[in-house]
Amino acid sequence: MKKIGVRKKKLKIIDNINGSIMHAIKKSDFEYKSFGEVYFSNINYKSIKAWKRHTYMTMNLVVPIGFVKFVFFNQELGEFKEYSIGPDNYYLLNVDPLIWFGFQGLNKGSNLVMNFANIEHDPNEVERKSFSDLIYNW
Amino acid sequence: MKKIGVRKKKLKIIDNINGSIMHAIKKSDFEYKSFGEVYFSNINYKSIKAWKRHTYMTMNLVVPIGFVKFVFFNQELGEFKEYSIGPDNYYLLNVDPLIWFGFQGLNKGSNLVMNFANIEHDPNEVERKSFSDLIYNW
Numbered sequence: 129m130k131k132i133g134v135r136k137k138k139l140k141i142i143d144n145i146n147g148s149i150m151h152a153i154k155k156s157d158f159e160y161k162s163f164g165e166v167y168f169s170n171i172n173y174k175s176i177k178a179w180k181r182h183t184y185m186t187m188n189l190v191v192p193i194g195f196v197k198f199v200f201f202n203q204e205l206g207e208f209k210e211y212s213i214g215p216d217n218y219y220l221l222n223v224d225p226l227i228w229f230g231f232q233g234l235n236k237g238s239n240l241v242m243n244f245a246n247i248e249h250d251p252n253e254v255e256r257k258s259f260s261d262l263i264y265n266w
Numbered sequence: 267m268k269k270i271g272v273r274k275k276k277l278k279i280i281d282n283i284n285g286s287i288m289h290a291i292k293k294s295d296f297e298y299k300s301f302g303e304v305y306f307s308n309i310n311y312k313s314i315k316a317w318k319r320h321t322y323m324t325m326n327l328v329v330p331i332g333f334v335k336f337v338f339f340n341q342e343l344g345e346f347k348e349y350s351i352g353p354d355n356y357y358l359l360n361v362d363p364l365i366w367f368g369f370q371g372l373n374k375g376s377n378l379v380m381n382f383a384n385i386e387h388d389p390n391e392v393e394r395k396s397f398s399d400l401i402y403n404w
Contacts, residue, residue: 146309155302166304168288169286233285242304
């Protein structure tokens with residue numbers, strides 16, 4: 129059986145009376161391959177950004193604020209997979225290239241996604257489909 | 267004249283109706299040396315975490331949510347330097363090793379600091395002073 133190309137890994141939150149420390153990714157982690165760029169995406173409550181895929185980029189996604197639903201589509205397998213993550217369900221999502229993805233803000237306040245990517249942003253390696261091209265019950 | 271050991275660099279925010287994209291750091295940036303670990307620190311409103319310094323770690327600090335005041339102290343020069351950053355004043359702070367630092371949450375909601383560090387967390391390279399060891403008018 130082929131794998132869908134997305135792995136989740138539990139991350140640690142260390143409580144502190146002045147504000148917690150939240151792990152994300154380190155060099156010795158299995159998920160780390162190389163470093164290209166780190167950037168943030170905000171996603172408003174109920175808004176959906178979909179669909180996009182990267183031809184070369186491996187994404188490492190963490191949600192330190194809010195709650196975000198990610199939907200992944202493996203075109204080769206014809207298979208969807210959904211994960212909702214945030215500080216209350218704190219995971220790293222490690223996403224292979226060529227997986228279609230979209231995401232939605234579930235929190236009424238801020239929803240912040242960090243992407244730790246193995247390459248720098250390059251518009252030439254991004255493919256897009258319009259929202260209605262892949263039917264999914266969000 | 268010796269430099270205090272902290273540099274600030276303006277970062278881009280790209281507006282989007284569904285939620286903005288916020289740059290942080292990429293491999294080709296002057297500030298990038300090597301990658302060790304990325305982690306988040308939350309800092310509650312009015313709370314102060316101080317003082318700490320790293321003997322080997324270069325910090326790259328970004329505040330994607332809230333507003334945070336950082337105070338740095340260069341012991342060799344006997345000099346303080348203060349920066350308040352967040353999405354409304356969006357900068358990267360690149361901090362040399364051996365600079366004492368403390369930080370305070372200025373926003374009533376969440377205040378989130380990302381540290382992109384050149385080495386993994388190592389308790390043996392962290393030195394601490396108590397809050398009252400360095401007098402500063404916060």
